[in-house]
Amino acid sequence: xxxxxxxxxxxxxxxxxxxxxxxxxxxxxxxxxxxxxxxxxxxxxxxxxxxxxxxxxxxxxxxxxxxxxxxxxxxxxxxxxxxxxxxxxxxxxxxxxxxxxxxxxxxxxxxxx
Amino acid sequence: xxxxxxxxxxxxxxxxxxxxxxxxxxxxxxxxxxxxxxxxxxxxxxxxxxxxxxxxxxxxxxxxxxxxxxxxxxxxxxxxxxxxxxxxxxxxxxxxxxxxxxxxxxxxxxxxxxx
Numbered sequence: 093x094x095x096x097x098x099x100x101x102x103x104x105x106x107x108x109x110x111x112x113x114x115x116x117x118x119x120x121x122x123x124x125x126x127x128x129x130x131x132x133x134x135x136x137x138x139x140x141x142x143x144x145x146x147x148x149x150x151x152x153x154x155x156x157x158x159x160x161x162x163x164x165x166x167x168x169x170x171x172x173x174x175x176x177x178x179x180x181x182x183x184x185x186x187x188x189x190x191x192x193x194x195x196x197x198x199x200x201x202x203x204x205x
Numbered sequence: 206x207x208x209x210x211x212x213x214x215x216x217x218x219x220x221x222x223x224x225x226x227x228x229x230x231x232x233x234x235x236x237x238x239x240x241x242x243x244x245x246x247x248x249x250x251x252x253x254x255x256x257x258x259x260x261x262x263x264x265x266x267x268x269x270x271x272x273x274x275x276x277x278x279x280x281x282x283x284x285x286x287x288x289x290x291x292x293x294x295x296x297x298x299x300x301x302x303x304x305x306x307x308x309x310x311x312x313x314x315x316x317x318x319x320x
């Protein structure tokens with residue numbers, strides 16, 4: 093049981109490049125979410141999903157796309173990277189969206205130059 | 206955007222001291238309040254999920270209380286140890302429509318326990 097896994101751990105992109113951050117969980121959790129963590133800002137919700145085929149925007153969705161074709165996977169796509177997207181990204185999952193603890197992945201540190 | 210405030214921002218205590226910090230959240234449309242512990246270079250780990258007014262939860266030397274009527278939760282650490290050094294995050298889940306599926310985090314309290 094690996095929990096929540098994220099790849100890559102580190103990534104450097106040039107402005108305008110696109111990439112996908114991968115997130116997978118093996119706990120059969122319905123709810124998955126992506127956060128970004130910036131100094132002084134805490135964790136901010138980017139996008140979330142309450143089940144396969146269902147996604148919605150969080151607090152800071154601009155510049156990011158998500159899809160949820162399976163229960164296990166919830167990739168985050170950066171369409172055209174900008175320096176403002178330099179951050180640490182965390183994926184999390186929970187049993188449902190209602191009142192259960194979230195399990196976090198190890199994070200991806202992204203730098204956009 | 207929901208307002209979740211944590212105080213103090215940071216705290217230094219000596220080994221053996223007991224300490225506490227506060228999370229404030231909207232007092233209307235309450236659904237759940239989460240506490241997480243976040244060590245440097247690791248991922249946040251859940252401590253408690255609290256859903257009922259008056260809830261008290263305990264895990265070892267760490268405990269938490271919840272007051273949903275006035276919109277606050279306290280986290281207590283008894284007899285702090287250096288390994289308790291971490292950022293403690295609270296997160297609020299509302300019970301109002303679409304925001305029911307979103308967890309809003311505070312900015313955390315950074316606790317440093319000096320040996």
